[in-house]
Amino acid sequence: MAVSRPRSPLFLQVELAMVIKKKVTILGSGSAGLTAAIYAARANLEPLVIQGLQAGGQLTITSDVENFPGFPNGILGPELMEEMHKQAERFGTQFIYDNAESVDLSSRPFKLKTSSDEIHTDCLIIGTGASAKLLGLPSESKLMGHGVSACATCDGFFFRDKEVFVVGGGDTALEEATFLTRFASSVTVIHRRDSFRASAIMANRAKSNEKVKFILDSVVEDILDVEEGQVTGIRIRNIKTNVVTEHPADGVFIAIGHKPNTELFVGQLELTENGYIKTDGVKTSVKGVFAAGDVQDELYRQAITAAGTGCMAALEAQWLLENEHEEGNSVGKPQAEAKEPVAQKG
Numbered sequence: 001m002a003v004s005r006p007r008s009p010l011f012l013q014v015e016l017a018m019v020i021k022k023k024v025t026i027l028g029s030g031s032a033g034l035t036a037a038i039y040a041a042r043a044n045l046e047p048l049v050i051q052g053l054q055a056g057g058q059l060t061i062t063s064d065v066e067n068f069p070g071f072p073n074g075i076l077g078p079e080l081m082e083e084m085h086k087q088a089e090r091f092g093t094q095f096i097y098d099n100a101e102s103v104d105l106s107s108r109p110f111k112l113k114t115s116s117d118e119i120h121t122d123c124l125i126i127g128t129g130a131s132a133k134l135l136g137l138p139s140e141s142k143l144m145g146h147g148v149s150a151c152a153t154c155d156g157f158f159f160r161d162k163e164v165f166v167v168g169g170g171d172t173a174l175e176e177a178t179f180l181t182r183f184a185s186s187v188t189v190i191h192r193r194d195s196f197r198a199s200a201i202m203a204n205r206a207k208s209n210e211k212v213k214f215i216l217d218s219v220v221e222d223i224l225d226v227e228e229g230q231v232t233g234i235r236i237r238n239i240k241t242n243v244v245t246e247h248p249a250d251g252v253f254i255a256i257g258h259k260p261n262t263e264l265f266v267g268q269l270e271l272t273e274n275g276y277i278k279t280d281g282v283k284t285s286v287k288g289v290f291a292a293g294d295v296q297d298e299l300y301r302q303a304i305t306a307a308g309t310g311c312m313a314a315l316e317a318q319w320l321l322e323n324e325h326e327e328g329n330s331v332g333k334p335q336a337e338a339k340e341p342v343a344q345k346g
């Protein structure tokens with residue numbers, strides 16, 4: 001049984017000392033969060049980054065990044081994030097290796113809790129990104145890690161000389177299908193339509209790979225075999241003919257897009273109908289809270305656009321704080337009393 005002791009003044013002092021006060025706190029350490037950190041740190045705002053448990057964001061589970069400017073020969077995703085982290089650290093960014101468990105955006109300073117810290121922050125930049133979507137089949141969750149995966153880069157290695165299936169028709173699905181041919185004996189893409197959302201270059205790369213096959217106009221009905229505790233096959237239905245077929249399989253990779261990580265902000269920030277944070281530029285519905293990267297971007301969802309909006313969010317935070325400082329520290333005053341951020345100069 002837990003023993004509760006009376007709280008001495010010393011205990012209260014220690015408890016108060018656990019509150020970290022910051023001008024700018026950044027949630028998330030993908031390219032949006034780290035770019036925001038670089039800019040905020042260089043503006044002497046001494047930002048704090050709450051990294052999240054998947055530190056580095058989605059690029060850490062990618063192999064080659066070929067479209068980030070400045071790397072003509074491509075760069076590995078984890079390496080790119082490592083470099084961004086070092087750059088943010090160099091200018092004095094502080095990092096907490098934890099998830100935010102709760103946020104209170106009802107008044108400024110905003111309050112955040114991790115498993116061990118409470119943070120009070122004048123401005124908050126949200127760069128919590130998005131996570132892989134799943135099909136929602138019971139067999140999919142039961143066999144996750146036993147032949148079902150949402151990350152070819154992470155798990156492809158385990159499918160040497162095996163037959164694998166990739167579900168989806170976007171860039172991720174076709175990139176993963178091509179990547180998996182390095183290991184698997186055959187890769188079959190299952191897509192619910194007969195045309196691809198993926199870019200032409202990615203689609204052509206997959207189509208011209210002789211190890212890649214396609215089953216179009218089709219959806220996954222079930223992944224077999226839960227009773228055996230591992231993937232042994234896949235049941236597919238053609239949505240035009242309704243014909244159901246079963247195919248032997250060793251692995252199933254789900255690559256059907258991502259959902260924004262916005263659970264913490266439901267009821268506190270305006271969200272779009274798909275659950276992304278609604279923004280005007282990078283401003284959210286709450287003054288002092290900015291959102292950058294995939295968490296607010298349903299359209300572009302690129303590392304470079306995330307970095308761009310991370311930069312914008314840090315500049316907006318900087319301008320708001322400067323403005324409020326000139327006004328005589330209006331943090332905590334009602335919204336209407338605070339002046340709008342000034343327009344960017346030069």
Ligand code: NDP
Nearest residue numbers: 067168169170171172173175192193197255256257300301
């Ligand atoms: P997308 O949203 O672009 O594509 C998702 C795909 O999954 C679509 O083909 C969609 O079908 C299908 N899908 C969605 N839900 C289901 C479902 N429940 N059942 C079956 N199929 C489903 O996501 P991606 O992850 O592919 O790409 C995200 C962004 O990242 C894009 O902008 C992309 O260009 C970019 N990207 C760039 C890369 C690169 O340049 N190297 C690599 C990977 C991604 P439908 O088409 O019918 O909607």
